[in-house]
Amino acid sequence: MSGTRAIASILLLLALGFLAALPAQAQERLQLVATTGMIADVLGELGGDQVEVQGLMGSGTDPHLYRQTRNDVTAMTRADAVFWNGLYLEAQLEDFLARLAQRKSVFTLGESVPVEARLADEEYTDQYDPHVWMDPGRWRHVVLAIRDALVELVPVHKAAFTERADAYLSELDALNAYAHEVLATLPEGNRVLITAHDAFGYFGDAYDVEVLGIQGFSTDSEAGLARIETMVDVLVERDIGAIFIETSVSDRNIRALVEGAAARGHEVRIAGELFSDAMGERGTYEGTWLGMLDHNVTLIARSLGGEVPEGGRLGRLAAKGEDE
Ligand SMILES: [Zn+2]
Structure with a gap:
């Protein structure tokens, strides 16, 4: 060889x-x-x-x-x-x-x-x-x-x-x-979170925020007109100024609320997108459970009048203080 x-x-x-x-x-x-x-x-x-x-x-x-x-x-x-x-x-x-x-x-x-x-x-x-x-x-x-x-x-x-x-x-x-720290800074009258479906019940329970979803725990049934009307009443009567859409749920009902409130002379803005039942893109901070919750907590606290650091808990959030 x-x-x-x-x-x-x-x-x-x-x-x-x-x-x-x-x-x-x-x-x-x-x-x-x-x-x-x-x-x-x-x-x-x-x-x-x-x-x-x-x-x-x-x-x-x-x-x-x-x-x-x-x-x-x-x-x-x-x-x-x-x-x-x-x-x-x-x-x-x-x-x-x-x-x-x-x-x-x-x-x-x-x-x-x-x-x-x-x-x-x-x-x-x-x-x-x-x-x-x-x-x-x-x-x-x-x-x-x-x-x-x-x-x-x-x-x-x-x-x-x-x-x-x-x-x-x-x-x-x-x-x-x-x-706990940033959500404690919410003004008392603003401790209301309105979203497309009831995904935030545990969040509200943990941080003493009242949570109202247009749809129930699941997204598989349509929200009726009556439910939309009731929610518009809540927005107007309690003078709620910000509501949220969810990345995994259609924003149709949330937009109906904004229009319904506007028709009654009450302006509501869509404060941004929350991660409810799915996280952000893979490979991003928001695509992790820790980042997803940081995003939600920070956006909710900021939009409802609380005091939050720019970029969230670790300064890593992509959305820094700008409403979408
Ligand atoms: Zn859900």
């Missing part, structure tokens, strides 16, 4: 070894699927290099109406575990996930929030408000449930998952403290 051929053989062997090693390494990482972006975000933060996370719903996606695609079914069927919110949020996925849960690990994270900390639906008293990511105090339970699920799936990485969860929870606590 000549020197050149020997080197070529060694290189070939190295290349084959490298190729063989790649899939094995990839397979070592836990393959996880999450329904909402908020859940996918925390899974990625806590799982680190030990997991590969696929989120099914992107920014602007309404989970109440979302139906699984063929690709989603393949991803969920192949995954090591699937994580969803439950509490009837992903209503169209319920049947599929219930069947999937009979043969693999499916974690229903919303149910980790204790029953006594959940808000009941006014209409359907056996159902709960599913929007548990809106209050850091409730979301803490979900973060802990994700940590425990990861430990259950790969016990050998327990120390890493625990360490990352602790670090994440201290950020969560700092965000919660910031929210």
